[in-house]
Amino acid sequence: MQHHPSSLPRRRMLAGSASALAAAGLASFQSQALAQTAAPAAPAAKPLPGYASFKNADAVIVHSSTTIETKRSAFGSSVVTPTNQLYVRNNLPTPPESIVADRDAWKLQIDGVKKPRQLSLAELKTMGLETVTMVLQCSGNGRGFFPSKPSGTQWTVGAAGCVVWSGVPVREVIKALGGVADGMVYMTGTGGEVLPAGIDPKTVMVERSVPLAAMEDALLAWEMNGEPVSLVHGGPLRLIVPGYTGVNNIKYIKQLAFTAKESEAHIMSHGYRISPPGSKGDPSQPSVQEMSVKSWINSPIPEDGNQAAGKVQIQGVAFGGMNAVKGVEVSTDGGKTWKQARLIGPDMGKYAWRQFVLQAELPKGTYRLASRATDDKGNVQPETRGENQSGYNNTSWADHAVTVTVA
Amino acid sequence: MQHHPSSLPRRRMLAGSASALAAAGLASFQSQALAQTAAPAAPAAKPLPGYASFKNADAVIVHSSTTIETKRSAFGSSVVTPTNQLYVRNNLPTPPESIVADRDAWKLQIDGVKKPRQLSLAELKTMGLETVTMVLQCSGNGRGFFPSKPSGTQWTVGAAGCVVWSGVPVREVIKALGGVADGMVYMTGTGGEVLPAGIDPKTVMVERSVPLAAMEDALLAWEMNGEPVSLVHGGPLRLIVPGYTGVNNIKYIKQLAFTAKESEAHIMSHGYRISPPGSKGDPSQPSVQEMSVKSWINSPIPEDGNQAAGKVQIQGVAFGGMNAVKGVEVSTDGGKTWKQARLIGPDMGKYAWRQFVLQAELPKGTYRLASRATDDKGNVQPETRGENQSGYNNTSWADHAVTVTVA
Numbered sequence: 001m002q003h004h005p006s007s008l009p010r011r012r013m014l015a016g017s018a019s020a021l022a023a024a025g026l027a028s029f030q031s032q033a034l035a036q037t038a039a040p041a042a043p044a045a046k047p048l049p050g051y052a053s054f055k056n057a058d059a060v061i062v063h064s065s066t067t068i069e070t071k072r073s074a075f076g077s078s079v080v081t082p083t084n085q086l087y088v089r090n091n092l093p094t095p096p097e098s099i100v101a102d103r104d105a106w107k108l109q110i111d112g113v114k115k116p117r118q119l120s121l122a123e124l125k126t127m128g129l130e131t132v133t134m135v136l137q138c139s140g141n142g143r144g145f146f147p148s149k150p151s152g153t154q155w156t157v158g159a160a161g162c163v164v165w166s167g168v169p170v171r172e173v174i175k176a177l178g179g180v181a182d183g184m185v186y187m188t189g190t191g192g193e194v195l196p197a198g199i200d201p202k203t204v205m206v207e208r209s210v211p212l213a214a215m216e217d218a219l220l221a222w223e224m225n226g227e228p229v230s231l232v233h234g235g236p237l238r239l240i241v242p243g244y245t246g247v248n249n250i251k252y253i254k255q256l257a258f259t260a261k262e263s264e265a266h267i268m269s270h271g272y273r274i275s276p277p278g279s280k281g282d283p284s285q286p287s288v289q290e291m292s293v294k295s296w297i298n299s300p301i302p303e304d305g306n307q308a309a310g311k312v313q314i315q316g317v318a319f320g321g322m323n324a325v326k327g328v329e330v331s332t333d334g335g336k337t338w339k340q341a342r343l344i345g346p347d348m349g350k351y352a353w354r355q356f357v358l359q360a361e362l363p364k365g366t367y368r369l370a371s372r373a374t375d376d377k378g379n380v381q382p383e384t385r386g387e388n389q390s391g392y393n394n395t396s397w398a399d400h401a402v403t404v405t406v407a
Numbered sequence: 408m409q410h411h412p413s414s415l416p417r418r419r420m421l422a423g424s425a426s427a428l429a430a431a432g433l434a435s436f437q438s439q440a441l442a443q444t445a446a447p448a449a450p451a452a453k454p455l456p457g458y459a460s461f462k463n464a465d466a467v468i469v470h471s472s473t474t475i476e477t478k479r480s481a482f483g484s485s486v487v488t489p490t491n492q493l494y495v496r497n498n499l500p501t502p503p504e505s506i507v508a509d510r511d512a513w514k515l516q517i518d519g520v521k522k523p524r525q526l527s528l529a530e531l532k533t534m535g536l537e538t539v540t541m542v543l544q545c546s547g548n549g550r551g552f553f554p555s556k557p558s559g560t561q562w563t564v565g566a567a568g569c570v571v572w573s574g575v576p577v578r579e580v581i582k583a584l585g586g587v588a589d590g591m592v593y594m595t596g597t598g599g600e601v602l603p604a605g606i607d608p609k610t611v612m613v614e615r616s617v618p619l620a621a622m623e624d625a626l627l628a629w630e631m632n633g634e635p636v637s638l639v640h641g642g643p644l645r646l647i648v649p650g651y652t653g654v655n656n657i658k659y660i661k662q663l664a665f666t667a668k669e670s671e672a673h674i675m676s677h678g679y680r681i682s683p684p685g686s687k688g689d690p691s692q693p694s695v696q697e698m699s700v701k702s703w704i705n706s707p708i709p710e711d712g713n714q715a716a717g718k719v720q721i722q723g724v725a726f727g728g729m730n731a732v733k734g735v736e737v738s739t740d741g742g743k744t745w746k747q748a749r750l751i752g753p754d755m756g757k758y759a760w761r762q763f764v765l766q767a768e769l770p771k772g773t774y775r776l777a778s779r780a781t782d783d784k785g786n787v788q789p790e791t792r793g794e795n796q797s798g799y800n801n802t803s804w805a806d807h808a809v810t811v812t813v814a
Binding site for chain 1: 463466482483484485486487488489490491492529532533534535536537538540571572573630631632633634635715717718719720722751752753754755756759762764766
């Protein structure tokens with residue numbers, strides 16, 4: 001188990017404080033601004049935080065009170081990631097349970113449209129219904145594979161899952177409000193987190209802008225995997241922007257605004273930027289938004305112990321971000337040679353992942369297993385990661401390869 | 408909440424006994440042979456039995472220790488039924504937890520093939536991998552709508568769910584064992600339940616035969632909805648026969664045999680038969696096997712309370728059993744007039760259900776909401792149920808209609 005190195009000292013400082021949970025959340029958010037510290041020795045397994053106590057402790061790695069990763073061995077082969085195994089990454093402490101006590105009473109302010117107004121969740125539920133299956137993935141998933149050890153949670157593959165959302169299409173709501181106001185080119189969502197007093201809200205608030213085009217497939221979702229969205233995953237109402245990294249999918253959304261400029265919140269202007277190694281984030285750099293083609297193997301993996309010689313079903317997940325997956329190749333020799341894997345299970349749309357399997361015959365030995373996906377636009381998952389200061393968007397097939405011993 | 412009328416006296420008799428759970432399971436199984444008794448007054452909500460304690464108590468109706476129904480209001484609109492809301496119907500008491508302690512060690516005997524042998528789950532996992540999404544539905548789902556009040560659990564709509572299974576195709580396993588032996592025309596699965604002593608095993612064992620053709624899409628599944636199959640749903644290994652009612656999907660399967668004759672177990676020969684009203688089951692009558700086209704509305708429903716006048720999203724689920732759903736019509740006047748609903752969300756294959764929605768404009772008044780599905784072979788969901796002694800296979804759209812008040 002790996003750990004978020006730079007937030008540890010701060011968390012220890014606050015240990016025992018009644019506000020430890022809240023402070024830990026803030027520490028996590030602010031960690032990007034903190035100097036990187038040496039990684040501590042691997043700590044003992046942490047207990048699940050109370051607000052996520054329904055998670056399956058055997059299937060997850062608790063990095064901190066606000067960062068929980070799905071174990072690579074837990075992804076299975078049934079497409080949809082069960083809610084009790086889905087990763088958690090909160091930028092701020094979770095709002096109080098009271099916001100999900102009367103879900104239908106939740107209010108969303110909509111601005112930057114011809115007829116701005118506030119809508120309750122009960123009203124939104126009358127305006128349309130659609131379902132989208134999508135890969136929800138933290139921008140920093142795969143950060144743990146960067147040799148530069150960027151500050152932040154050392155996720156390997158488990159800050160991702162494939163989940164089903166239901167709600168009203170944003171485009172239906174906007175149509176009912178007369179359409180987007182003239183000159184607006186961004187869709188900006190604001191989270192309903194409780195902000196700490198005495199701090200400039202812009203430095204901590206969760207507010208993200210995405211290009212207006214993302215509205216087309218976006219959803220205001222009240223249901224995830226067949227249940228009302230749990231508080232930990234952004235209930236009662238979450239903005240879903242399919243194909244965009246997790247942070248763009250605003251939890252407990254309280255305001256949806258169509259804007260002429262990107263949000264000036266720090267999390268938009270300086271956070272989640274693709275910054276050259278050694279530099280800080282700034283608005284001139286690309287924001288972490290659209291995901292691109294990626295895959296990894298979930299079985300067999302070293303965590304399973306030695307594999308028996310003979311037939312082996314090499315399996316994993318593949319997704320295209322904004323595009324559907326066309327195919328996946330698997331290598332048992334670290335990428336020297338490749339074989340086409342078979343996609344299995346239902347195709348739940350271009351934003352979902354596909355499971356793949358390759359049946360291999362493996363005699364005793366040591367194998368470097370890798371997978372390489374191609375999307376339907378012809379984009380091929382790259383061998384190398386794109387280096388950046390914060391360890392975002394790691395799609396390298398070489399980084400995601402595993403070494404397995406067959407005995 | 409409704410209750411299984413005929414098993415109540417026996418359960419009360421045994422209340423407080425250490426073997427109450429086991430006995431209740433048997434009582435439930437044997438209830439078909441008991442004389443029908445008058446329905447008791449609605450009892451207070453029952454607690455979840457220990458082996459199903461992970462179920463969401465707010466989303467289910469506990470009929471008895473072996474029969475748990477999903478609430479109609481809990482189905483949501485996200486296709487896959489979460490495991491913690493899926494119905495439970497066990498014919499016998501659940502085997503001990505120890506059978507899922509070392510899942511890979513579970514043994515399955517395969518007979519009626521050219522090279523009969525025993526295979527461990529670990530071996531099965533090397534032989535192939537496929538995923539199937541299917542409607543799992545108890546043969547008696549909808550029994551509660553029969554005016555004749557047949558003996559057995561008074562399920563309304565919630566003895567059904569749409570779940571994703573992963574495992575090895577039966578055809579792959581059989582191919583590896585040299586193919587089906589000559590003259591075999593049934594696929595017969597035997598459950599691994601612990602049978603009570605002092606009773607002829609045939610009278611209680613769970614063993615079902617399906618036509619050989621069902622093998623083509625059948626799965627030996629170790630995973631359901633992305634997690635190892637839980638004990639309550641038949642883990643470590645369950646036979647999945649897509650399109651066939653629940654009882655044909657053998658839990659904790661310990662033997663899979665290709666046979667020349669149907670099983671002589673009572674549950675096959677006399678149980679689960681479509682018997683004319685007033686008669687007993689016998690082998691000459693059709694067995695409850697393939698499902699056919701069916702749908703129902705899950706929102707709005709009377710349980711939600713009064714609906715606000717104006718736009719309403721009328722939604723529900725539809726499936727074709729052995730065939731894909733082609734379309735669904737919705738009526739707001741009890742079936743006098745119909746409008747085509749819209750299918751939403753991913754198509755997870757012909758054995759899965761589809762969610763449908765019709766946006767209606769409903770002024771104040773009282774409405775009889777009904778849905779009627781058509782499969783891709785042109786079969787239309789019927790208005791009336793097929794009367795039978797045990798209340799099986801109720802697909803009547805009229806029975807599944809709901810009366811909703813718009814205020």
